[in-house]
Amino acid sequence: MKKLNSKVAGAITNLSYTFVANIICTLISMAIVAVVPKALGTVEYGYWQLYGFYGSYIGFFHLGWADGIYLRYGGKEYKELDKKLFHSQFWLLFAFEMLVAVGVAIFAVFFVEDSSKKVIFYMLALCCILQLPRGMLQYVLQGTNRIKEYAKNVLAEKLIYGVSVVVMVSLGVRDFRFLLLADLAAKLITLVTICWRCRDIVISKAMNFAASVQEAWENITVGVKLMFANVASMLIIGIVRFAIERVWSVEVFGQVSLTLSISNMLMLFISAVSVVMFPLLKRTPQEKWADNYIFLRTTLVVPMLAILMAYYPAKVILSAWLPQYAESLSYMALMFPMCMYEGKMSMIISTYLKALRRENLMLAVNLISVCLSLLTTGIIVYSLKNLPLAVVSILGLLAFRSILAEVFLARILEIEVGTDILLEVAMTIIFIWSSWIVRGWAGVGIYLGAYVVYLLLKRKDIAGTFRIVKETFRPSATAE
Structure with a gap:
């Protein structure tokens, strides 16, 4: 039997695990988006979204510890790892997070007045x-290419949480606190299962305490830049969302967050690829990185621009299903293109910068974007109090960050992407104009026509991509 190149076959196998897991996760997310806002009402849903919003910043509390492990040991085989060293790192991190949790709970007791928000902070303390x-062990599995185990753990959390939420809502539960308990239960179960999966790390002999602390310090000093880059990345949108909650209300925050959740569903598929990309890229000769970048870029952007057309039926269906959110769902027209920019950043640009160990560059780009976010939020939200403009600023900020990072990366790889960037900006503007201003079938026709023109302009790159795929999947002459 003829077979593919072993590296390609391994990448396809790993991708298949994460792809299937992310398809299921997407379906679960769709079910949650369809059921929860309709059942809870706008205020309770707003608090539920607030928990998710604050929870997205929990990664800040490991100080880059797990990021450093990922960067330093990513690309190695799992069997090569020093299990005593990783055992010490896991339990030191666990003890540190216990202290962090106590700190978060004390903060809630003395500084949070809203009783619902107080509960949210207590839950976040447990979440730490x-x-x-668990995140550290997930990084270990991901970095050492044990993608199957990683994907199973991620999928298990989503399944447990999603099924629990749907069951509770079906039984008449309308208190967001019970949904938060379901989230914590899913995290507890998957923590226990991943500990068992990595039991040779969790249950092992410990290193000398001083050596363990020294190793932790090295991981933190390496990973803190990436951590700050990641936190800064989230702050770009987070600053705008936080200001919306402050200037308007938890209810409006929930409505905007719903449209963000729907727009971000497409990111789950991209995450499936980005998980596999880092260890694969680290094992690829660096002289091939530039050509691979052009291939990956075309493979991602061309379909993403087509997928934007899903906005039109999604808007009609969701407005009929969630009439109380019908007005806010129109903001999807302003947010959908963010998937393309976030997709490029997550799957390709960030992966390349991590592999190149350019954490400083990632941090600088994200900090510049955060400063711009602060400036635009101050003007648009606090001065003008213009909600649609605040929403479109989210897209603008993410596009700015993606473009800035890609320009720097293109210089490092010595490739030309300026024309592609301009085409994508033009397609983004046409999509917003056709869906937000023109609307209806006329809007669909305008964007479809623009996309056909885009395909004609990119026909050489698309043909080249198909040629590479065909050559990659051509069976070798070696018999199995």
């Missing part, structure tokens, strides 16, 4: 203990 040590 359950999520961050």
Whole structure:
């Protein structure tokens, strides 16, 4: 039997695990988006979204510890790892997160007045203990190319949480606190299962305490830049969302967050690829990185621009299903293109910068974008109090960050992407104009026509991509 190149076959196998897992995760997310806002009402849903919003920043509380492990040991085989060293790192991190959790709970007691928000902070304190040590082990599995185990753990959390939420809502639960408990239960179960999966790390002999602390310090000093880059990345949108909650209300925050959740569903598929990309790229000769970048870029952007057309039926269906959110769902027209820019950043640009160990560059780009976010939020939200403009600023900020990072990366790889960037900006503007201003079938026709023109302009790159795929999947002459 003829077979593919072993590296390609391994990448396809790993991708298949994450792809299937992310398809299921997407379906679960769709079910949650369809059921929860309709059942809870706008205020309770707003608090539920607020928990998710604050929870997205929990990664800040490992100080880059797990990021450093990922960067330093990513690309190695799992069997090559020093299990005593990783055992010490896991339990030191666990003890540290216990202290962090106590700090978060004390903060809630003395500084949070809203009783619902107080509950959210208590839940977040528990989340630190359950999520961050598990995250370290997930990084170990991901970095050592044990993608199957990683994908199973991620999928298990989504399944447990999604099924629990749907069951509770079906039984008449309308209190967001019970949904938060379901989230914590899912995190606890998957923490226990991943500990068992990595039991040769979790249950092992410990290193000398001083050596363990020294190793932790090295991981933190390496990973802190990436951590700050990641936190700064989230702050770009987070600053705008936080200001919306402050200037308007938790209810409006929930409505805007719903449209963000729908737009971000497409990112789950991209995450499936980005998980596999880092260890694969680290094992690829660096002289091939530039050509691979052009191939990956075309493979991602061309379909993403087509997928934007899903906005039109999605808007009609969701407005009929969630009439109380019908007005806010129109903001999807302003947010959908963010998937393309976030997709490029997550799957390709960030992966390349990590592999090149350019954490400083990632941090600088994200900090510049955060400063711009602060400036635009101050003007648009606090001075003008213009909600649609605040929403479109989210897209503008993410596009700015993606473009700036890609320009720097293109210089490092010595490739030309300026024309492609301009074409994508033009397609983004046409999509917003056709869906937000023109609307209806006329809007669909305008964007479809623009996309056909785009395909004609990119026909050489698309043909080249198909040629590479065909050559990659051509069976070798070696018999199995």
